Amino acid sequence: MATRPATGVTIYQVAQRAGVSTATVSRALRNDPRISDPTRIAVQEAAAALDYLPRAAARSLAAGNRTHALGLVLPHIDGPYYADLLVGFETAASQAGYSVIITLANPRQDSRAAIRSLAAQVDGIAFMARSAARSDLIEEIARTRPVVTAARSRVGANDAFFVENEDVAEELTSHLLANGRQRIAFVGSPEPGSDLGMRHRGHQAAMTAAGLPTSTHPVFPSEQEGRRFALELLESGMEHDALVCGNDELALAVLQTLQQHGVRVPDDVAITGWDDTVTARYVSPGLTTVSQPVRQLGGMVVQRLSQRIDGADPTAEVVTLPATLAHRTSCGCNPTGGNNPNESNKELP
Amino acid sequence: MATRPATGVTIYQVAQRAGVSTATVSRALRNDPRISDPTRIAVQEAAAALDYLPRAAARSLAAGNRTHALGLVLPHIDGPYYADLLVGFETAASQAGYSVIITLANPRQDSRAAIRSLAAQVDGIAFMARSAARSDLIEEIARTRPVVTAARSRVGANDAFFVENEDVAEELTSHLLANGRQRIAFVGSPEPGSDLGMRHRGHQAAMTAAGLPTSTHPVFPSEQEGRRFALELLESGMEHDALVCGNDELALAVLQTLQQHGVRVPDDVAITGWDDTVTARYVSPGLTTVSQPVRQLGGMVVQRLSQRIDGADPTAEVVTLPATLAHRTSCGCNPTGGNNPNESNKELP
DNA sequence: CTGAAAGCGCTTACAG
DNA sequence: CTGAAAGCGCTTACAG
Numbered sequence: 001m002a003t004r005p006a007t008g009v010t011i012y013q014v015a016q017r018a019g020v021s022t023a024t025v026s027r028a029l030r031n032d033p034r035i036s037d038p039t040r041i042a043v044q045e046a047a048a049a050l051d052y053l054p055r056a057a058a059r060s061l062a063a064g065n066r067t068h069a070l071g072l073v074l075p076h077i078d079g080p081y082y083a084d085l086l087v088g089f090e091t092a093a094s095q096a097g098y099s100v101i102i103t104l105a106n107p108r109q110d111s112r113a114a115i116r117s118l119a120a121q122v123d124g125i126a127f128m129a130r131s132a133a134r135s136d137l138i139e140e141i142a143r144t145r146p147v148v149t150a151a152r153s154r155v156g157a158n159d160a161f162f163v164e165n166e167d168v169a170e171e172l173t174s175h176l177l178a179n180g181r182q183r184i185a186f187v188g189s190p191e192p193g194s195d196l197g198m199r200h201r202g203h204q205a206a207m208t209a210a211g212l213p214t215s216t217h218p219v220f221p222s223e224q225e226g227r228r229f230a231l232e233l234l235e236s237g238m239e240h241d242a243l244v245c246g247n248d249e250l251a252l253a254v255l256q257t258l259q260q261h262g263v264r265v266p267d268d269v270a271i272t273g274w275d276d277t278v279t280a281r282y283v284s285p286g287l288t289t290v291s292q293p294v295r296q297l298g299g300m301v302v303q304r305l306s307q308r309i310d311g312a313d314p315t316a317e318v319v320t321l322p323a324t325l326a327h328r329t330s331c332g333c334n335p336t337g338g339n340n341p342n343e344s345n346k347e348l349p
Numbered sequence: 350m351a352t353r354p355a356t357g358v359t360i361y362q363v364a365q366r367a368g369v370s371t372a373t374v375s376r377a378l379r380n381d382p383r384i385s386d387p388t389r390i391a392v393q394e395a396a397a398a399l400d401y402l403p404r405a406a407a408r409s410l411a412a413g414n415r416t417h418a419l420g421l422v423l424p425h426i427d428g429p430y431y432a433d434l435l436v437g438f439e440t441a442a443s444q445a446g447y448s449v450i451i452t453l454a455n456p457r458q459d460s461r462a463a464i465r466s467l468a469a470q471v472d473g474i475a476f477m478a479r480s481a482a483r484s485d486l487i488e489e490i491a492r493t494r495p496v497v498t499a500a501r502s503r504v505g506a507n508d509a510f511f512v513e514n515e516d517v518a519e520e521l522t523s524h525l526l527a528n529g530r531q532r533i534a535f536v537g538s539p540e541p542g543s544d545l546g547m548r549h550r551g552h553q554a555a556m557t558a559a560g561l562p563t564s565t566h567p568v569f570p571s572e573q574e575g576r577r578f579a580l581e582l583l584e585s586g587m588e589h590d591a592l593v594c595g596n597d598e599l600a601l602a603v604l605q606t607l608q609q610h611g612v613r614v615p616d617d618v619a620i621t622g623w624d625d626t627v628t629a630r631y632v633s634p635g636l637t638t639v640s641q642p643v644r645q646l647g648g649m650v651v652q653r654l655s656q657r658i659d660g661a662d663p664t665a666e667v668v669t670l671p672a673t674l675a676h677r678t679s680c681g682c683n684p685t686g687g688n689n690p691n692e693s694n695k696e697l698p
Numbered sequence: 699c700t701g702a703a704a705g706c707g708c709t710t711a712c713a714g
Numbered sequence: 715c716t717g718a719a720a721g722c723g724c725t726t727a728c729a730g
Contacts, residue, residue, distance in 0.1 A: 008414075008493060010723055021701045026725055036699060053494045056470040057416060058723035060406035061706045065357075067406060069450070069470070076436055083432040087425055090453045094463055101418070101450045101471060104439045116442055120447060121405040121418070143400045144357060252631055279628040282601055359707060370717045375709055385715060407707035410722045 009050045017281065018046035023055035031055065070098045070305055071125035073119045073133055075106050079249065080277055081294055085150075086127060088298025096306045098123070105133065112137055119144060124305040127152060130194065146308030150301050153193045154318060159304050162320045163292045165195055169202025172272055172290065173244055179211050179333040181270055186252065187229065188246020196221060196246040199274060203244050207308060221246045226253025234261050242332075248273035248280050248289055255283065259268040266332030267324055276326045286328030293321050358399045367395035378403065419447045419654055420467045420474035422482055424455050428598065429626055430643055434477060434499075437647025445655045447472070454482065461486055468493060470497050473654040477503060479543070495657030499650050502542045503667060511669045512641045514544055518551025521639065521674060522593055522622055526559050528682040530591035530619055534564040536578065536603065537595020545570060545595040548623060552593050570595045575602030583610050590618055591681075597622035597629050597638055604632065604679065615681030625675045635677030642670050 013147050015022045020039060028035045028043035035043075046052075060067050070093050079188055086102070093100045103118045105111035115133055119125055124146040127133050138155045140311035141147055147158045149160075176184055190200030200216065207214045219229045226249065232241075233254075245251035251273030255265055265271055269345065273280060275292035300319065308314065364371045371390060377384045377392035384392075409416050419442050423431050435451070442449045452467045454460035464482055468474055473495035476482050486506040488498055496507045503509040525533055533556065539549030549565065556563045563690075568578045575598065582589075582603075594600035600622030604614055614620055614634055622629060625640035649668065657663065676682075 010724080011725095022724075023701060023703095023726080024699090029699090030725095039699080051489060053465065053469045053490075053493050055410070055414065055723060056466070057406040057409035057414070058706090059469075059725075061404070061410055061708080062723075062725040063706085064725090065404065066704075077432045080429075080432075083426045083429075086435075086451075087453065090451060094452070098449050099452065099463075099467060101448050102435075102439065103443070103448065104436065114448075116402065117405070118448060118704060120402045120408075140400060141402075144402050198493070256631060278626070279631045282605060282628045282632050284633055360709095361707080371707090372709075372717060372719095373715090376716090379709095383715060387715080404707060407722090408709075410724080411707075411709040412722085413709090414722070 009052045011052070011054065014043065014046050014050055014052045017050060020042045047168070052348035065209050067121060067123050069122045070100050070302065071122040071327060072100055072102045073115060073118065073125065073127045074102060074104055075128075075130055075315055079247075079275060081275055081292070082128070084294040085298045088300075089126070089294030090301055091295075091304035092299040093265045096188075096302060098302070098306070115141070123309045124148070125156075126301045126305060128301075146305055146314075148301050148304050148308070150297055151195065157314050157316070159308070159314050160318045161297055161301055161304075162318065163294075163297060164320050164323050165198035166202035168204070168290050168323045168325065169199040169244070170206045171202075172288075173203045174210075175325070175333065176214075176242045176244070176270055176272070176331060177206065179331070180268075181332070182212060182216075183234075183240045184212070184242040184244060185217055185240045186244050186246075187217045187219050188221050188250055189218040190216060190246075199244075199246060204269075215240070219246075219250065221250045223249050223253040226250040227257045230254045230257035230261075234263070238263065238269060243269060243271050245271065245273050248275045248277040248287065251287055251289065252277075252279055252283060255287065266330050270332040280326065280328070285330045288328045288331035289326050290323050291326040292323045297321055360399045360401070360403065363392065363395045363399055363401045366399060367392045367621060393528075405551070415658075416470060416472050417447055418471045419449050419501065419651065420471040421449055421451045422464060422467065422474065422476045423451060423453055424477075424479055425453050428596075428624060430624055430641070431477070433643040434647045437644030438651055439647075440644075441648040441651035445651060447651070447655070464490070472658045473497070475499060475650045476504075477650075479505060488533040495654055497650050497653050497657070499646055500544065506663050506665070508657070508663050509667045510646055510653075511667065512643075512646060513669050513672050514547035515551035515554070517639050517672045517674065518548040518593070520551075521637075522552045522555035523559075524674070524682065525591045525593070525619055525621070525680060526561075528619075528680070530681070531592040532564075532567055532589045533561070533593060534589045535595070536566045536568050537570050537591050538567040539565060539595075548593075548595060553626065564589070568595075568599065570599050572598050572602040575599040576606045576653045578631060579603045579606035579610075583607070583612070587612065587618060590653055592620050594620065594622050597624045597636065600636055600638065600679075601626075601628055601632060604636065611621075615679050619681040620679045629677070632679075634679045636669055637677045637680035638675050639672050640675040641672045646670055 011022045011025050015025045025043050028040045070229050072089055077083055090100050101118060101121055103114050105250045115137060119141045127138055127149045129151040135155050140157060142158050149155055149158060150161040157276035186200050186203045188196045190197045204214050245254060251271055255271050273287050280287035280289045360371045360374050364374045374392050377389040421438055426432055439449050450467060450470055452463050464486060468490045476487055476498045478500040486505050491505060491507050498504055500512040535549050535552045537545045539546045553563050567692045568574050594603060600620055604620050622636050624640035625638045629636035
């Protein structure tokens with residue numbers, strides 16, 4: 001039952017047991033059609049009897065340096081966003097015959113070494129959202145192997161995928177305006193180029209088009225900061241009749257905190273989020289938010305990476321996937337109120 | 350800007366540019382103290398100028414077959430449970446100098462090939478929960494390299510980690526009983542040996558100890574099935590005054606569906622879940638559920654794997670981490686009602 | 699259909 | 715402090 005020593009069963013031992021050369025073992029195990037059935041069976045039996053597992057490293061080195069692995073750099077996974085991205089990525093990768101090696105790297109930490117080491121293990125690598133990797137590191141790696149980015153500012157001429165932010169944000173704010181809201185504020189720190197930054201721009205465009213003044217509360221998009229902001233708002237007296245929050249985490253924290261202090265949503269204030277988390281469907285009132293095709297995004301990134309590995313050049317264009325409004329009741333347009341999950345994913349007409 | 354051909358810069362070219370041997374390059378790049386500063390700097394400059402990235406495969410093959418990678422087999426990630434597990438695992442792995450290669454494998458699909466190929470790439474491998482891997486495959490791989498399982502039935506003499514189910518389940522049901530509930534049902538399919546199976550056992554133990562009859566609704570633990578079950582319950586007339594659900598997904602679906610049909614929770618019926626998902630804190634009433642130390646679990650699995658890789662034998666004992674009640678208001682013991690997030694993680698006294 | 703042998707890109711005793 | 719050379723475990727033309 002003891003694990004074999006580090007240097008376990010090799011192809012030589014399988015060859016010896018089967019009475020053939022290592023070349024034949026190599027071929028038989030990969031079902032090379034040139035090998036005869038009896039030989040193939042003998043080899044497979046020998047391999048099974050010895051629990052032989054061909055070392056991926058040796059195979060990779062011998063077979064033209066392909067690792068058949070894809071790297072994925074993500075920030076730490078909290079919400080469903082990154083989990084879904086990972087699922088989409090892994091599913092597509094395994095279908096395409098790649099394994100996936102992940103590295104979680106938050107913007108703060110120094111992960112140059114970890115990311116370089118990841119790059120050294122894979123045929124191609126994807127950088128997602130606001131993960132640690134700085135642009136110069138990404139450029140350096142891109143000189144070495146195919147690189148694709150997603151939901152983060154483009155690096156060099158590498159392929160880049162996005163989910164649309166600005167237009168949906170404009171649509172969302174317009175919707176609030178159409179329902180009579182006027183004193184609408186954006187909640188979330190709108191760093192230029194970031195997702196929140198783009199959402200903020202779309203929001204502002206709608207406000208400006210309506211001839212209304214804009215108001216922005218630069219709150220870090222976390223539950224904790226959301227609660228703190230809501231309390232501040234309560235102290236200073238609610239001046240807004242709608243809050244467009246940068247993500248669901250923020251929106252939910254604000255929603256719950258305000259409710260706990262007697263504010264009625266959406267009657268007193270409408271609230272919207274972004275990401276369409278599970279909780280958005282369960283809170284009362286149901287949270288109007290934006291749904292993003294995250295799994296699809298993961299799949300498309302893999303597809304592009306795979307093409308690049310097979311020799312394709314980077315495409316010049318940037319791919320932007322559409323996001324859609326998940327229209328529930330916290331936006332205040334639905335006078336019947338009730339949070340009906342059967343309608344939870346309905347879009348605006 | 351074009352990616353270099355598959356066979357990119359090698360150690361030979363760095364050696365040539367720096368005017369030293371490949372041995373010196375190898376040492377200089379890994380900061381071997383034997384290399385003089387001037388030489389080291391020259392080598393580093395040459396490597397940087399050429400964007401040299403040492404191939405992990407060649408390195409692994411040359412250096413005693415260590416891959417410095419850990420394998421992680423998970424079912425598809427939906428809830429926060431697996432996402433947290435992954436974060437705990439990855440964090441610990443990267444601290445210990447391992448990269449992590451993941452494979453998502455649901456019980457239905459045939460992933461023997463994928464899992465074997467994963468095993469061939471790593472120094473050790475962890476099988477989590479109800480992922481695809483059958484015991485015979487796990488045993489086969491365990492003969493090859495260190496294997497650890499978590500939250501799934503133990504395989505052979507390999508290290509196995511669990512989060513406690515039965516005792517907490519008993520505690521949870523006892524709590525409902527202490528608050529006057531009598532007609533308590535368990536909701537969820539209690540497959541023997543599974544998490545739900547253990548939770549069911551604990552539940553039954555409490556009921557039996559109280560001299561009460563037990564009632565089990567074998568519902569597949571998903572949102573959809575939860576809703577269907579709730580509708581059935583409504584049709585057949587509510588006979589229960591409490592529902593112990595196998596997980597939060599189920600509990601939340603049941604809770605919301607019943608509420609939509611006028612059932613008052615917890616007044617008419619108490620409801621509890623399991624997993625302490627984000628939504629449990631946001632629904633109204635707050636969902637009483639069970640919180641599991643999932644990140645810690647991931648970290649401990651890595652630690653054990655790492656010890657095994659360093660030569661330790663499998664420990665004979667099975668490690669079971671404690672779970673704790675996350676006590677909110679859906680259980681009906683808190684007459685003041687309100688869903689107060691500040692108390693959301695309070696345990697029972 | 700099968701084998702002998704070179705080679706993939708590193709690391710590491712062994713020498714000096 | 716540095717180098718020459720063997721070797722890690724595979725695959726793959728090249729021969730037969």
